[in-house]
Amino acid sequence: MEIRIKYNHPIEVTLDVVCGKWKGVILCLLMDQTLRFGELKKEIPAITQKMLTQQLRELEEDQLVNRVAYNEIPPRVEYSLTAYGEDLKPALEMLKEWGNNHINVVAESKLEQKLGDLQEADD
Amino acid sequence: MEIRIKYNHPIEVTLDVVCGKWKGVILCLLMDQTLRFGELKKEIPAITQKMLTQQLRELEEDQLVNRVAYNEIPPRVEYSLTAYGEDLKPALEMLKEWGNNHINVVAESKLEQKLGDLQEADD
DNA sequence: TATTATAGTTACTAAAAAGATACTATTGGG
DNA sequence: CCCAATAGTATCTTTTTAGTAACTATAATA
Numbered sequence: 001m002e003i004r005i006k007y008n009h010p011i012e013v014t015l016d017v018v019c020g021k022w023k024g025v026i027l028c029l030l031m032d033q034t035l036r037f038g039e040l041k042k043e044i045p046a047i048t049q050k051m052l053t054q055q056l057r058e059l060e061e062d063q064l065v066n067r068v069a070y071n072e073i074p075p076r077v078e079y080s081l082t083a084y085g086e087d088l089k090p091a092l093e094m095l096k097e098w099g100n101n102h103i104n105v106v107a108e109s110k111l112e113q114k115l116g117d118l119q120e121a122d123d
Numbered sequence: 124m125e126i127r128i129k130y131n132h133p134i135e136v137t138l139d140v141v142c143g144k145w146k147g148v149i150l151c152l153l154m155d156q157t158l159r160f161g162e163l164k165k166e167i168p169a170i171t172q173k174m175l176t177q178q179l180r181e182l183e184e185d186q187l188v189n190r191v192a193y194n195e196i197p198p199r200v201e202y203s204l205t206a207y208g209e210d211l212k213p214a215l216e217m218l219k220e221w222g223n224n225h226i227n228v229v230a231e232s233k234l235e236q237k238l239g240d241l242q243e244a245d246d
Numbered sequence: 247t248a249t250t251a252t253a254g255t256t257a258c259t260a261a262a263a264a265g266a267t268a269c270t271a272t273t274g275g276g
Numbered sequence: 277c278c279c280a281a282t283a284g285t286a287t288c289t290t291t292t293t294a295g296t297a298a299c300t301a302t303a304a305t306a
Contacts, residue, residue, distance in 0.1 A: 001262080001263075002261085002262065002263090002293095002294090003233050003236055003237050004233065005230060005233050005234060005237060007222070007226060007230070008148075008167070008168075008169070009147075009148045009151060009152075009167075009219075010219045010220075010222035010223040010226065011147045011148060011151050011215065011218050011219045011222050012147065012148060012222065013221075013222030013223075013225060013226045013229050013230075014147075014218040014219070014221050014222040014225075015141070015142065015147045015218065015222075016229065016233070017225075017229055018138070018218075019138065019141075019142040020263090021263080021264075024132075024134045024135065024137075024138045025131075025132045025134060025135060028132060028134050029132075036282090036283090037282075037283055037284080038281095038282065038283075041283095044131070044132075045131075046131070048264085048265065048266080049283080049284070049285095050264085050265080050266090050284090050285085050286095051263095051264070051265085052284095053283080053284060053285085054263095054264095061232050061235075061236065062228070062229055062232045063228055063232065069283090072273095072282095073271085073272045073273045073274080073281090073282085074272075074273080074274095074280085074281045074282040074283075075271090075272085075281090075282050075283050075284080076282075076283085077282085077283065077284090084225055084228060087221060087224070087225070088221055090217055091214055091217035091218050091221055092134065094213055094214035094217060095134050095137040095138065095141075095214050096132075096133045096134045096137070097133075098136075098137050098210060098211055098214055099130070099133035099134050099135065099136030099137040099138075100133040100136075101210065102136060102137075102140075102207055102210070103130060103133065103136045105185070105186055105207060106136050106139065106140055106185055107128060107130070107136075109184050109185045109186065110126050110127065110128050110139070111128060112184075113126055113184065114126050114128065117126070124292080124293080125263095125264090125291080125292065125293090143293095144293080144294075159252090159253090160252075160253055160254080161251095161252065161253075164253095171294085171295065171296080172253080172254070172255095173254090173255085173256095173294085173295080173296090174293095174294070174295085175254095176253080176254060176255080177294095192253090195252095195303095196251090196252085196301085196302045196303045196304080197250085197251045197252035197253075197302075197303080197304090198251090198252050198253050198254080198301090198302085199252075199253085200252085200253065200254090
């Protein structure tokens with residue numbers, strides 16, 4: 001991830017922290033439950049192990065999620081939101097709701113882009 | 124931007140549309156005013172012309188912003204939120220507020236990352 | 247006739263993010 | 277002695293994103 005230190009607009013701070021490819025999804029899943037690494041992976045089938053670890057590490061670094069490793073074998077590691085993460089809940093809920101309401105509009109637009117790209121590739 | 128068509132979690136829809144490097148900022152600026160291309164550029168000093176055009180085009184494509192070009196010379200083009208864009212306002216406000224509250228925590232974390240990266244570069 | 251203002255576009259390059267794949271550690275159980 | 281289960285790492289390649297710099301159009305103005 002590109003690292004931006006100086007922020008001119010407060011929303012950049014938040015987006016910086018939420019805009020990893022899977023971070024929003026991870027945060028949403030952790031909003032109402034603690035999950036183990038493997039459980040998160042099951043909930044996000046398309047994610048690779050590497051990406052899941054990486055996104056979780058960054059969220060941890062930004063103090064949005066807690067990581068608790070139990071000293072067992074096979075290992076057990078549980079992820080949950082920190083207080084900072086909890087503060088994001090209302091915003092996450094709204095983003096989720098907007099997505100629900102606009103999925104059709106957005107999906108169509110993306111589809112058109114995709115078709116356009118394929119066309120270009122032909123030329 | 125990578126184009127994702129199938130969404131498994133509704134928040135992905137929203138983040139897909141908001142997570143361009145400057146999209147959140149642009150949307151925030153347009154939340155309470157119509158702005159010309161050049162005005163946007165002035166408000167976001169670090170953005171290049173290319174990026175501003177590109178981000179605006181994508182926002183337009185996703186139907187979050189309106190683009191109105193007046194037939195004058197020199198040209199005048201005005202950008203504003205569409206109804207869909209307006210629907211995002213409450214969420215944007217919350218993201219902004221969270222950023223305001225957590226800027227210190229996040230900035231420190233980013234700073235540490237940066238220092239870590241510099242260290243690595245030395246090895 | 248040259249210059250300015252505005253809103254772009256184009257081509258090329260560099261940097262960052264993501265993907266694929268193989269590998270690690272540990273211990274209980276068969 | 278080998279395998280399964282869990283939560284990762286490590287390395288390399290590809291894709292995506294962003295940055296740089298030069299170029300365009302047009303009419304009004306000096």
